[in-house]
Amino acid sequence: MSGPPPGGRPPLSGGALAVTAIALALGTFMQVLDTTIVVVAIPTMAGNLGVSPDQGTWVVTSFAVSNGVSVPLTGWLMQRYGVVKTFVVSVLLFTFASFLCGISWSLESLVAFRILQGAVSGPMIPGSQALLMSIFPPDRRGTALAIWSMTTLVAPIAGPILGGIISDTYAWPWIFLINVPVGLLCAFLSWRGLQGRETPTRKLPVDGVGLGLLVVWVGALQVMLDTGKDADWFASPPIVILALIVVVGFIAWLIWELTDAHPIVDLSLFTNRNFALGTLALCLGYGVFFGNIVLLPLWLQTQLNYTATWAGLVAAPSGLVAVVVTATLVRVTSRIDARLTGSIAFVAFAISFFLRADLTPDSSFGALILPMLVQGVAMALFFVSMVTISLHGVPPPRIPVASGLSNFLRITAGSFAASLTTTLWDRREALHQTRLAESVTTYDPTLIQAMTGLQGAGVTKDQGLAIITHELINQAYAMASLDYFWLSGWLVLLMIPVVFLARSSRSR
Secondary structure, eight states: OOOOOOTTOOOOOHHHHHHHHHHHHHHHHHHHHHHHTTGGGHHHHHHHHTSOHHHHTHHHHHHHHHHHHHHHHHHHHHHHHOHHHHHHHHHHHHHHHHHHHHTOOSHHHHHHHHHHHHHHTTTHHHHHHHHHHHHSOGGGHHHHHHHHHHHHHHHHHHHHHHHHHHHHHSOTTHHHHTHHHHHHHHHHHHHHHHTTOOOOOOOOOOOHHHHHHHHHHHHHHHHHHHHTTTTTGGGSHHHHHHHHHHHHHHHHHHHHHHHOSSOSSOGGGGGSHHHHHHHHHHHHHHHHHHHHHHHHHHHHHHTSOOOHHHHHHHHTHHHHHHHHHHHHHTTTGGGSOHHHHHHHHHHHHHHHHHHHTTOOTTOOHHHHHHHHHHHHHHHHHHHHHHHHHHHTTOOGGGHHHHHHHHHHHHHHHHHHHHHHHHHHHHHHHHHHHHHHHHHOOTTOHHHHHHHHHHHHTTOOHHHHHHHHHHHHHHHHHHHHHHHHHHHHHHHHHTHHHHHHTSOOOSOO
């Protein structure tokens, strides 16, 4: 999403251009970083706050869903108050919310502050993109987009590494507190360089009812997904009530948005075939991708005894490869049908997931890294291809709205996927653990041999049984992880026919 450039204002140059561009890039960097930096720290935060790692994922999903819901409001804010003011205020509020997250005293308070952080950060990415485009000369707009794109790719590299180092070396609150000086610097430099370049403003009606209904049904669905597993799903009256709120709220929202003169979400965009199919592939592909981002560090730390730092180092190479591939292909991808590059991205994702499906609890660090390198290739092609497909054929005046809608759905899909991933993981683990336990009896020669060996090492019978039970659980979680990786691979392959149902993105 982008706002209108400042009318009649010449581009910046020299040191002013460099400093302002860096400040705007910092805004994007912080917002993207806060999605990935938390993932590797989930087990540490959960342990310190006295909750399970599954409950710790609420810290990720709460931010993602509130950020997604706030995105449709961004266009209205920018037109009502101006891009510069909206961006700077968003950065300041994000910085304040980061401070509150850093001083959280319980999971409930942290989740509440993460909801606030996600809600106020909606304008940061589209604002930085719009302002970067406005301060560069027309012949250097490609440089502006390159800076913006590289920032969104570098942040996922830095996130897992920084999150791991901070968790292991300092304390998890610093994951959020480091945003405070960076956010203040970003806001100060952006305001100093751009305060005289505000975009035109106009009073527009805001769809308060549509926004309220959206918050209700999306929020209820996220709470249901996050808490359903612990509440035994629909055997629990609160979960049934939440499900009813989701259904009624969604239907009411759908009717309102289709009939309101100024809807917060313009659903008529889905009459465009490319937008509908491209957005569907974007959301499902991103959902599978994000679910894997959450699951892999969780498995490494809770079952394979990886530290947060080493889990971050496993996850980081995909971002590094994405940056290199993007820089290499940036000049040629525009001449290739996005359906082809998108299909290559899905194939690369599938290869990455299938490679993970061959992992074992004893796999080497190199074996863990290889699938991430392949995933980096997929990342470099996936986002550009899906956006190109979805926006092809959308009239230029409606592109900002279409971009905002697709981003809202993508972010929300990622949040839902994270919750569903941990639920599926635990359910498959319970199934595998039951089957493994049934295959082990007191007369099993393997069990007898293992117990004899442990007792020979000075371990009591009860301690030996506890050790063996622990190994069974580890093996069950490993099998559940491999199930998820296999499922992920087949799901992304199913997106290839969806992509080719869209029209070619190349101009005829």
